[in-house]
Amino acid sequence: MADNRKRRTLFDFFLLSTTLVSFCLVPASAQHRRKLKFGVNGEFKILQVADMHFGNGATTRCLDVLPSQKAHCSDLNTTAFMSRVIAAEKPDLIVFTGDNIFGFDVKDAVKSMNAAFAPAIASRIPWVAVLGNHDQESTLTRQELMNHIVKLPNTLSQVNPPEAAHYIDGFGNYNLQIHGASESILQNKSVLNLYFLDSGDYSSVPYMEGYDWVKTSQQFWFDRTSKRLQREYNAKPNPQQGIAPGLAYFHIPLPEFSSFNSKNATKGVRQEGTSSASTNSGFFTTLVNRGDVKSVFVGHDHVNDFCGKLKGLNLCYGGGFGYHAYGKAGWARRARVVVADLNKKRKGNWGDVKSIRTWKRLDDQYLSVIDAQVLWTNSVNGSVVRRL
Numbered sequence: 526m527a528d529n530r531k532r533r534t535l536f537d538f539f540l541l542s543t544t545l546v547s548f549c550l551v552p553a554s555a556q557h558r559r560k561l562k563f564g565v566n567g568e569f570k571i572l573q574v575a576d577m578h579f580g581n582g583a584t585t586r587c588l589d590v591l592p593s594q595k596a597h598c599s600d601l602n603t604t605a606f607m608s609r610v611i612a613a614e615k616p617d618l619i620v621f622t623g624d625n626i627f628g629f630d631v632k633d634a635v636k637s638m639n640a641a642f643a644p645a646i647a648s649r650i651p652w653v654a655v656l657g658n659h660d661q662e663s664t665l666t667r668q669e670l671m672n673h674i675v676k677l678p679n680t681l682s683q684v685n686p687p688e689a690a691h692y693i694d695g696f697g698n699y700n701l702q703i704h705g706a707s708e709s710i711l712q713n714k715s716v717l718n719l720y721f722l723d724s725g726d727y728s729s730v731p732y733m734e735g736y737d738w739v740k741t742s743q744q745f746w747f748d749r750t751s752k753r754l755q756r757e758y759n760a761k762p763n764p765q766q767g768i769a770p771g772l773a774y775f776h777i778p779l780p781e782f783s784s785f786n787s788k789n790a791t792k793g794v795r796q797e798g799t800s801s802a803s804t805n806s807g808f809f810t811t812l813v814n815r816g817d818v819k820s821v822f823v824g825h826d827h828v829n830d831f832c833g834k835l836k837g838l839n840l841c842y843g844g845g846f847g848y849h850a851y852g853k854a855g856w857a858r859r860a861r862v863v864v865a866d867l868n869k870k871r872k873g874n875w876g877d878v879k880s881i882r883t884w885k886r887l888d889d890q891y892l893s894v895i896d897a898q899v900l901w902t903n904s905v906n907g908s909v910v911r912r913l
C-alpha cells in the first residue's frame with residue numbers, strides 16, 4: 526500500500542512536470558508545421574500502440590496476468606512498457622490505434638488521456654491517436670476527446686481534414702505525408718502516405734447491431750486524398766511514376782481479417798475471433814481498388830497479433846499493449862513496429878520507398894523482438910510487386 530502511494534505521487538509529479546515542460550517548449554501553433562521525413566539512414570519507423578485501456582493510474586489493476594503478477598500490477602505497468610519500448614526503438618512516429626482509455630472505469634477522461642499518452646509526450650517524438658470503441662465511455666464524447674487530443678504537445682493528430690469536415694463521418698480522420706530524406710531529390714515529395722480513420726464504436730443503425738464501420742463518406746475522403754497525393758507525386762518538379770505506398774491505421778478490424786487463422790496468417794497468431802462490424806462497408810475493396818495502401822493496422826482483438834495477406838493487402842493486428850485490457854495471462858503484452866526503407870540511388874542519394882517491414886516487441890525482460898517480416902517490396906524497375 527505504502528509502496529503504491531509513493532509510486533503514485535512520483536507518477537503524478539512526472540505527469541505534471543512533463544506536461545508543463547512540453548507545453549512551454551512546444552507552442553501549439555508550431556506543432557502542425559512540423560514536417561515528417563525519412564531519416565539520414567533512409568528509414569522511417571512507426572510504433573503502434575494498440576488498446577492501452579488506461580484507467581486511473583496506480584489504482585487501476587491489471588487484467589489477465591499470472592497470479593504471481595497480480596499484486597504489483599496497474600496502469601503504471603502500461604506506462605513503463607511504453608517508456609521502455611520507445612527508448613529501445615526510437616521511432617519517428619508513435620501511433621495509438623484506439624481504446625487508449627477504458628472509459629467505463631475512468632473518472633476523468635482528460636486526466637486519463639493525459640496520463641495514457643504521457644510517455645509519448647515526454648519522448649518529444651511526434652505522435653498521433655485515433656479512437657476505439659471504449660474511449661468515449663467516460664466524461665467526454667468522441668468529438669470532445671479528439672478536440673482535447675489535438676491540443677496535447679507534439680501530436681500531429683487532427684479532428685478531421687478541413688476540406689472534408691463538412692461531410693465526413695466520425696472524429697479523427699486525417700492523412701500524414703512522410704517526405705523523402707533531406708537533401709534528396711524527393712525531399713519535397715510525400716513518399717509514404719499515412720491514413721488514420723475513425724472506425725467508430727457501436728452501430729446506431731437499426732437491424733445492424735454490433736460494432737461500427739468505416740463509412741462511405743470516409744472511404745470517399747480516402748479515395749480523393751489518395752488520388753490527390755498521386756497527382757502531387759507525379760507532378761513537376763521531379764515527377765515520379767506510379768503511386769507512393771501508404772499505410773492505414775484504425776481501431777476495429779475489417780471483416781476480411783476473419784480470413785486468417787494461425788496457420789495461414791503470414792506471422793503471428795489468432796487466439797480469438799475477429800470482432801468486426803456485422804456488415805461489410807466495402808473499405809477493403811476501396812483499398813485494394815486504389816492500390817496505394819500496402820497494409821492496414823488495427824487493434825481491438827487483443828490476443829490476435831497476426832498479419833495476413835489478402836489480394837495483395839496486408840491485414841495486421843497490433844496485439845494488445847495495455848495491462849488494464851483483457852489479454853492472456855503468460856502471453857506478453859506487445860507493440861508493433863513498422864519500418865519503411867528507401868531505395869539507395871546512384872551517387873548515394875536516397876530515392877523512393879523500397880520496402881516495408883514489421884516486427885513486434887514483447888513486454889518481457891528483454892523486450893524480445895518477434896515475427897519480423899517483410900510486408901511489401903518495390904521491384905527495382907519501380908513497378909509494384911504484388912505477392913498473393
Ligand SMILES: *[C@@H]1O[C@H](CO)[C@@H](O)[C@H](O)[C@H]1NC(C)=O
Binds near residue numbers: 590597598599601602
Ligand atoms: C509491473 O510493474 C511492477 C513494478 O515495476 C513490477 O514489479 C511487475 O513485475 C510488473 N508486472 C508485470 C506483469 O509486468
Ligand SMILES: *[C@@H]1O[C@H](CO)[C@@H](O)[C@H](O)[C@H]1NC(C)=O
Binds near residue numbers: 713763
Ligand atoms: C525543396 O524545396 C526547397 C524550399 O522550397 C527548395 O529550396 C529545394 O530546392 C527543393 N528541393 C527539391 C529537390 O526539389
Ligand SMILES: *[C@@H]1O[C@H](CO)[C@@H](O)[C@H](O)[C@H]1NC(C)=O
Binds near residue numbers: 784835
Ligand atoms: C485460411 O484457412 C481457413 C481454414 O481452412 C480458410 O477458411 C481461409 O479461407 C484461409 N485463408 C486464406 C487467406 O487462405
Ligand SMILES: *[C@@H]1O[C@H](CO)[C@@H](O)[C@H](O)[C@H]1NC(C)=O
Binds near residue numbers: 906907
Ligand atoms: C518491371 O518488373 C516487373 C516484375 O519483375 C516486370 O513484370 C515488368 O515487365 C518490368 N517492367 C519494365 C518496364 O521493365
